[in-house]
Amino acid sequence: MTNKFIRNIPTFIEVGKCTQAFEFNTQEELIEHLGSVFRKDMDFYRYSITYDNMIMQEENLGRMWMPLGYIENRTGIDLPEFKVTMKVDL
Numbered sequence: 368m369t370n371k372f373i374r375n376i377p378t379f380i381e382v383g384k385c386t387q388a389f390e391f392n393t394q395e396e397l398i399e400h401l402g403s404v405f406r407k408d409m410d411f412y413r414y415s416i417t418y419d420n421m422i423m424q425e426e427n428l429g430r431m432w433m434p435l436g437y438i439e440n441r442t443g444i445d446l447p448e449f450k451v452t453m454k455v456d457l
Contacts, residue, residue, distance in 0.1 A: 368443070372397060372422065374436040388436075394444050397422075405435055415449035416441070423449045 373388045391397045401414060401422070410426040414435075417423060422435045429452040438444065 368392070368440070370397075370443070371439045372400070372436050373439070375421070375434045394446070397438070397444070401435060405433075414446055416444065416446040417449045421449075422446070425449070 369390050369392055371388055371390050389400055391400060398414060401424070405424060408426070410431070412425040412428055415423045415425055415432075416438075420438050420441055422438060423432050424435050425432045429450075432449070432451075
């Protein structure tokens with residue numbers, strides 16, 4: 368089944384020619400595309416998904432995160448459930 372990822376772009380950013388959505392068939396295709404479009408620096412931890420189908424990029428063992436965009440359908444997507452982690456390093 369074809370699914371669609373819709374990029375989360377804040378309204379204050381001028382989009383220009385930026386790709387805002389793409390279709391995919393498998394979780395592997397989704398992950399491959401996200402890895403080619405979004406930054407993955409040395410602190411990359413994982414991708415996760417929220418209750419409302421927002422794909423999140425987590426960094427620093429989940430201490431930092433960024434919303435990437437929504438998917439239309441969760442069927443076939445087996446990402447960890449996103450949970451806000453509040454950790455304080457003293």
